Amino acid sequence: LRLFSGSANLQLSQEVARYLGMDLGPMIRKRFADGEIYVQIQESIRGCDVYLIQPSCQPVNDHLMELLIMIDACRRASARQITAVLPYYGYARADRKTAGRESITAKLVANLITQAGANRVLAMDLHAAQIQGYFDIPFDHVYGSPVLLDYLTSKALHDIVVVSPDVGGVARARAFAKKLNDAPLAIIDKRRQAHNVAEVLNVIGDVKGKTAVLVDDMIDTGGTITEGAKLLREEGASQVYACATHAVFSPPAIQRLSSGLFEEVIVTNTIPIPEGDHFPQLVTLSVA
Ligand code: R5P
Numbered sequence: 001l002r003l004f005s006g007s008a009n010l011q012l013s014q015e016v017a018r019y020l021g022m023d024l025g026p027m028i029r030k031r032f033a034d035g036e037i038y039v040q041i042q043e044s045i046r047g048c049d050v051y052l053i054q055p056s057c058q059p060v061n062d063h064l065m066e067l068l069i070m071i072d073a074c075r076r077a078s079a080r081q082i083t084a085v086l087p088y089y090g091y092a093r094a095d096r097k098t099a100g101r102e103s104i105t106a107k108l109v110a111n112l113i114t115q116a117g118a119n120r121v122l123a124m125d126l127h128a129a130q131i132q133g134y135f136d137i138p139f140d141h142v143y144g145s146p147v148l149l150d151y152l153t154s155k156a157l158h159d160i161v162v163v164s165p166d167v168g169g170v171a172r173a174r175a176f177a178k179k180l181n182d183a184p185l186a187i188i189d190k191r192r193q194a195h196n197v198a199e200v201l202n203v204i205g206d207v208k209g210k211t212a213v214l215v216d217d218m219i220d221t222g223g224t225i226t227e228g229a230k231l232l233r234e235e236g237a238s239q240v241y242a243c244a245t246h247a248v249f250s251p252p253a254i255q256r257l258s259s260g261l262f263e264e265v266i267v268t269n270t271i272p273i274p275e276g277d278h279f280p281q282l283v284t285l286s287v288a
Contacts, residue, residue, distance in 0.1 A: 002054075019288050037065055045078070049083070056089060057272075084118040085121075088148075088218075092108045107134045120139070121142040122142065126140075144270065157213070162215060173215045208236035211240075212237040212241070219253060222249070225244070247267035257282070266284065
């Protein structure tokens, strides 16, 4: 078994390697003058089971391309099996056509990873579980929820209501609520008038006087979760916690999340958060 890391989240890869009691494999990664990416595996991997860790986080196109080049290098080096480990699977939100003449990028990325030569994929908290079916190779879908739930349980919060910030997240929130002693569930009715603009309309469920735990797969610009938190406060929630596996944190997420709406914003390290983006309410848990 050999483990290699792309450049997207070296710290997580190092933690995984430490957990497994092994070193990350040696690999050269560099850029040509024109920006093209060069990768060379620096040991024989002939006949090996190779795991390549690379979340497709920002800059997403570079990280995705680097992963494809790593897979191709391993295939041409006669690895026996290549597993692409994507702690965060980017381009996942376009998982169907919602208007004419759009691309389904979640499927396009699946095709690229497969055609580059991956034999297996392991990904965490896909935006939509059915993306597994976009692959014709074995797919392991794993979750950040055990880590998030352990942390929440350790806080011994009282009178919890688990809140899905949109209808699409109800199954995820329900599973969370079940694990939090069958806490009640509330759902926010969210609309999007434009890409990256979240408008919340209504809360379905009782949140008055309760500790609201908003659960999502990702926080990107922070619009969904902060608009949701504002509404929950208006509806009388006494405390609001935000929980998400993927801290995408595109601007102005940090500004929104640190505005005092949340007791805590709890995320995992599938995507690295630059030191300068840390704020007092942020809790980062490791999924290594
Ligand atoms: C949407 O369906 C996702 O689950 C997230 O709610 C969304 O992508 C978060 O984006 P933002 O933080 O930009 O509102």
